[in-house]
Amino acid sequence: MAQDDNGGKDSVSSGQHVSHDALGASPGTAVIVRDAVQDPGLPPHRPRTTDINPKAEKRAERVVYTLFYLSLAGSIFAIAAYIAFPIIEGDSGSVRLNNMFVGLGMTLALLGLGVGAVHWGKALMHDHEGIDIRHPQPGTTEERAAAINVIDEANRESGFGRRTMIRNSLLGALIVFPLPAVVLFRGLAPMDQDPVALLKHTMWEKGTRLTHDPSGVPIKASDLTLGSSVQVIPEGLAELEHHKIEEKAKAAVLLMRLDPKDLNPLPGRETWAYDGIVAYSKVCTHVGCPVALYEQQKHHLLCPCHQSQFDVTNNCEVIFGPAKRALPQLPITVDSEGYLIAQSDFTEPVGPSFWERA
Numbered sequence: 001m002a003q004d005d006n007g008g009k010d011s012v013s014s015g016q017h018v019s020h021d022a023l024g025a026s027p028g029t030a031v032i033v034r035d036a037v038q039d040p041g042l043p044p045h046r047p048r049t050t051d052i053n054p055k056a057e058k059r060a061e062r063v064v065y066t067l068f069y070l071s072l073a074g075s076i077f078a079i080a081a082y083i084a085f086p087i088i089e090g091d092s093g094s095v096r097l098n099n100m101f102v103g104l105g106m107t108l109a110l111l112g113l114g115v116g117a118v119h120w121g122k123a124l125m126h127d128h129e130g131i132d133i134r135h136p137q138p139g140t141t142e143e144r145a146a147a148i149n150v151i152d153e154a155n156r157e158s159g160f161g162r163r164t165m166i167r168n169s170l171l172g173a174l175i176v177f178p179l180p181a182v183v184l185f186r187g188l189a190p191m192d193q194d195p196v197a198l199l200k201h202t203m204w205e206k207g208t209r210l211t212h213d214p215s216g217v218p219i220k221a222s223d224l225t226l227g228s229s230v231q232v233i234p235e236g237l238a239e240l241e242h243h244k245i246e247e248k249a250k251a252a253v254l255l256m257r258l259d260p261k262d263l264n265p266l267p268g269r270e271t272w273a274y275d276g277i278v279a280y281s282k283v284c285t286h287v288g289c290p291v292a293l294y295e296q297q298k299h300h301l302l303c304p305c306h307q308s309q310f311d312v313t314n315n316c317e318v319i320f321g322p323a324k325r326a327l328p329q330l331p332i333t334v335d336s337e338g339y340l341i342a343q344s345d346f347t348e349p350v351g352p353s354f355w356e357r358a
């Protein structure tokens with residue numbers, strides 16, 4: 001830039017003349033003025049090969065539906081592998097084989113869907129850019145009609161209705177895709193047992209002693225002082241060789257001693273407590289965290305996961321938080337030696353909802 005000594009003007013690289021006064025600079029000071037960056041706008045639209053070459057379009061279509069069919073095959077492969085390579089208890093080799101082949105199938109299923117969808121969008125769907133203005137809710141009749149037009153247009157542009165091979169392969173892949181997950185969930189329960197029965201029943205049965213967790217020492221009613229709370233497990237759990245963890249997860253119970261006058265049992269539950277001692281499932285009915293904190297003064301149980309609170313004086317009904325059901329109560333009494341025992345199993349499934357317990 002060259003400084004001008006004529007009339008307070010500077011000559012700048014762009015060829016413009018700018019006054020020192022306008023820039024707030026004192027005469028004799030070098031001033032640099034850059035051209036403002038213009039919005040370059042969108043680059044000119046360049047048609048893709050698939051836009052101008054019907055053969056390339058056909059080829060891309062073939063690639064997309066092949067990928068969707070690969071996804072479908074991957075899902076079926078995952079299910080078949082799960083059955084063909086069962087997990088045998090105590091055999092870590094069988095776990096490796098099962099995980100490897102089921103994982104391979106699911107990877108193929110996910111990749112096929114993902115890559116197919118991306119390729120469809122990039123190579124075959126229209127690629128023009130548009131601006132969607134945000135409207136206040138709810139839309140007017142015209143706006144809703146316009147929305148339907150947009151959906152129709154999307155259908156036209158994506159070719160979802162027209163490209164039947166892509167549509168059918170995608171629908172097939174999406175329908176089969178969740179099945180491996182269903183199979184895997186079934187695998188959480190032993191194959192020779194009914195999973196619903198497993199969810200409905202625990203180790204507790206008539207006469208089972210309540211014991212300290214984890215020592216397994218039986219508890220006498222006289223051991224519990226007013227206001228105390230103890231975590232208990234069923235007698236015999238410690239000796240279990242298999243499924244100890246699963247059984248403990250279902251059967252864990254909290255035992256609390258209150259003043260009997262503070263308890264308001266539901267009709268039919270008047271004999272479920274023993275001298276103010278009540279036992280409730282420790283498994284939160286929201287999503288199954290262990291309910292762990294007992295507020296002795298207010299007689300509230302708190303689940304630390306999402307802060308559900310249960311009122312022990314009122315049958316552990318929910319008084320706060322996302323849980324929807326009261327904690328199931330274990331009916332208890334004492335045996336001839338004064339040890340606390342269960343009167344039966346829980347009369348309802350413990351823990352969160354499942355498909356047979358909404």
Ligand code: FES
Binds near residue numbers: 287304
């Ligand atoms: S698991 Fe207890 S509140 Fe969510």
